[in-house]
Amino acid sequence: xxxLSNAQWYDKLEKYVAGGSSTGSKRAYLLPEEPTVIVRGExxxxxxADGKEYIDYRNGLGPVSLGYGHxxxxxxxxxxxxxxxxxxxxxxxxxxxxxxxCEVIPSAEKVRFLxxxxxxxxxxxxxxxxxxxxxxxxxxxxxxxxNTVAAGAxxxxxxxxxxxxxxxxxxxxxxxxxxxxxxxxxxxxxFSAYEGKIAAVxxxxxxxxxxxxxxxxxxxxxxxxxxxxxxxxxxxxxGFRVATAxxxxxxxxxxxxxxxxxxxxxxxxxxxxxxKAEIMDLxxxxxxxxxxxxxDALSLAACKAVVEFYRKEKVxxxxxxxxEKLWTSVNKLLESYRVPxxxxxxxxxxxxxxxxxxxxxLTARILRAGYKYGVSMYSVSYVNYSHKDKDIDxxxxxxxxAVAEVAATL
Numbered sequence: 001x002x003x004l005s006n007a008q009w010y011d012k013l014e015k016y017v018a019g020g021s022s023t024g025s026k027r028a029y030l031l032p033e034e035p036t037v038i039v040r041g042e043x044x045x046x047x048x049a050d051g052k053e054y055i056d057y058r059n060g061l062g063p064v065s066l067g068y069g070h071x072x073x074x075x076x077x078x079x080x081x082x083x084x085x086x087x088x089x090x091x092x093x094x095x096x097x098x099x100x101x102c103e104v105i106p107s108a109e110k111v112r113f114l115x116x117x118x119x120x121x122x123x124x125x126x127x128x129x130x131x132x133x134x135x136x137x138x139x140x141x142x143x144x145x146x147n148t149v150a151a152g153a154x155x156x157x158x159x160x161x162x163x164x165x166x167x168x169x170x171x172x173x174x175x176x177x178x179x180x181x182x183x184x185x186x187x188x189x190x191f192s193a194y195e196g197k198i199a200a201v202x203x204x205x206x207x208x209x210x211x212x213x214x215x216x217x218x219x220x221x222x223x224x225x226x227x228x229x230x231x232x233x234x235x236x237x238x239g240f241r242v243a244t245a246x247x248x249x250x251x252x253x254x255x256x257x258x259x260x261x262x263x264x265x266x267x268x269x270x271x272x273x274x275x276k277a278e279i280m281d282l283x284x285x286x287x288x289x290x291x292x293x294x295x296d297a298l299s300l301a302a303c304k305a306v307v308e309f310y311r312k313e314k315v316x317x318x319x320x321x322x323x324e325k326l327w328t329s330v331n332k333l334l335e336s337y338r339v340p341x342x343x344x345x346x347x348x349x350x351x352x353x354x355x356x357x358x359x360x361x362l363t364a365r366i367l368r369a370g371y372k373y374g375v376s377m378y379s380v381s382y383v384n385y386s387h388k389d390k391d392i393d394x395x396x397x398x399x400x401x402a403v404a405e406v407a408a409t410l
Contacts, residue, residue, distance in 0.1 A: 001039070006049045010036035024145075024156050025061055025378075030364060033371035041068030043386035046376065054374050055395050057381040062262035062349075065240055065319075066309065067386025073266045076305035077298050086296045093300035100307045101272060105245045107233070107258045108274035112283060113294045117236035117261030118144015120273040121202060123289040124257045128200035128230040130287035131279050136197045138177045138190055141204030143234050150176035181206030182216050191227050198227060200257075204234035205247060207380050208344040208351040217253040224256075230279070233258040236271075237380065240264055241319055241348040244310050268302035315385055316348065322383045322392060323347030329396045330403075337407035341366060343381075351380050365409060369402035 004012070010028065013020045013036065020027040028034040035048035044067055046056045059065070066073060080093075094113065102108045114120050121143040129135060139147060142154040151164050151173055164173035179186050181203075191198060201224055205213060224231040233255040235246035240263035243249035248258060257275035264270055274280070283289055309315065327343040327350055334341050340358035343350045352363045359365070363379065370377050375398050383392075 004049060006036045007032075009049050013037070023061070030368040030371060033368045035371070035376070043067045043069070044384055044388075044391050052374065054371070054376040055387075055391055055398070056376045057383065057395075058376050058378045059382045059384050060262075060267055061378065062237055062380075062382055063265070063267045065263035065315070065382075065384055066266045066306065067384050068267075070266055070386065072309050073268075073302050073305045076301045077268065080297050080301035083297070085298050086293060090295060091297040091300060093297055093304060094295040097300045097304050097307070100304065101260075101274065104307060104311070105258065105260070105274060106248050106254045107256070107276075109277040110280040111272050111274035112280065112289065113300070114271045114273070114289075114291055115269045115293055115299075116144065117234070117259055117271045118146050119291075120259040120261065120271040121147050121232070121234055121236075123273050124232045124259060124275075125200065125202065126289065127257060127275075127279055127282055127287055128232065130282045131230060132199040132228065134197050134199035134229070135175050136177065136190075136194050137175065137199055138179055138187060138201040140179050140181055140183075140202065141206065141234065143202055143204055144236075147176075147202075149173055150178040152178045154178070181209060182212040184216070184219050187220075187223065191223060191229075196228075198229045200224070200230040200232050202232040202234055204236065205238055207237065207346075207349050208353050210242070210247075210346045213247055213251050217247065217251045221253050221255070230256040232256065235259055236261045237349055240306070240310065241316065241382070242346055243316050264306060265299050265302040266306050268299040270299035270303055313385075318385060319348040319383055320346075322387050323350070325389075326383060326387075326392050326395060329392075330399055333396075333400055333403045337403050339366070339403055339407050339410065345380075347383075349380055349382055359410070362406075365406050366402070369405045370399065372405070373398040373402045375399055375402065 028036045037049050038046045039049055040047050044056055046054050098111045101111050125137055148165050149168050149172060152160055154160055164170055177190050201220055203220060220231055233248055235258050239246035239260040248254050256279060259273045261271035324347040327347055331343050340355040341352055341362050342355060344353045345351050352366060354362050367377055375395055
């Protein structure tokens, strides 16, 4: 690796990588406090090119659920690397991991593997259209860049399109309908306006207001059944965090199809789409979804290790416990320093939410101050299994300084 500074790496990224990063949400924008590149990670900590250490709550934007370099996963990947990465026929791991996932995910009768959550969401949309013979899709939340199609759809987790997104033909855009989390009235109107034409509702949870799911998921299940549409859960964030099988396990409302990705292989690139056998079987009946690297053995070995670790250890219970300790303490700091922000949502994946009268850039100010004092966070922040009490306590000490500094700017 070239011995360059954060600033020099930033210049190189801007010069040679379109958009400054292959992942839009990873590009540093809170300079100079935010690290422009990460050199290494260990457990719950990362180090940038200048050698600065951060207690990390971005976790690769979610995939790292057990911790950087977790020995269980590292050993599994290392052993598989000696045997091979990808073959001209399925690895035995494809069957073995599929069976494990069918055992732990309520909606999974059959599964398929891809690399990213967005493409698995797209695969489910294709299946829903093939199964129902309909074209229209209602989508809730951000379901990956290639599913950002509707007018007003999310271009990324923080930004909505104004009209049809660039690069999307209007006739295609008009088949997709973006709806907000918990907006039952609009969904009812869409089912009425496009009676017999809606193939599916695909839903990613609103992370700051997850509790709405107690009534919203049953509503979605009822209205889709009533209208002959499929219900698809985007469990990319919620899977292996809110519960092992995500919101379908937590709220006990089972969809027809679901997508898992972040957290399922502790950072190795893997996504899973799964569901009822009669729907999934359409993949071999003309509704083709196929990828050379879909079932690569390294990612499957990592996934097997993760699933087995989750089954032996109470990982999601720990994520709830550690998240509650951290974020309730951060909320107390925000309150005591009179900073009009609050961390809301379920403790494994909550969000910063501005309160009334807060500056529009308040969350950015908090994140910037966090970076300054060595805490790396995001609009949705995550604890991982490697965040132990000492790490949480140290984070709270650092955030005390960060919040005090933000308060001084108000």
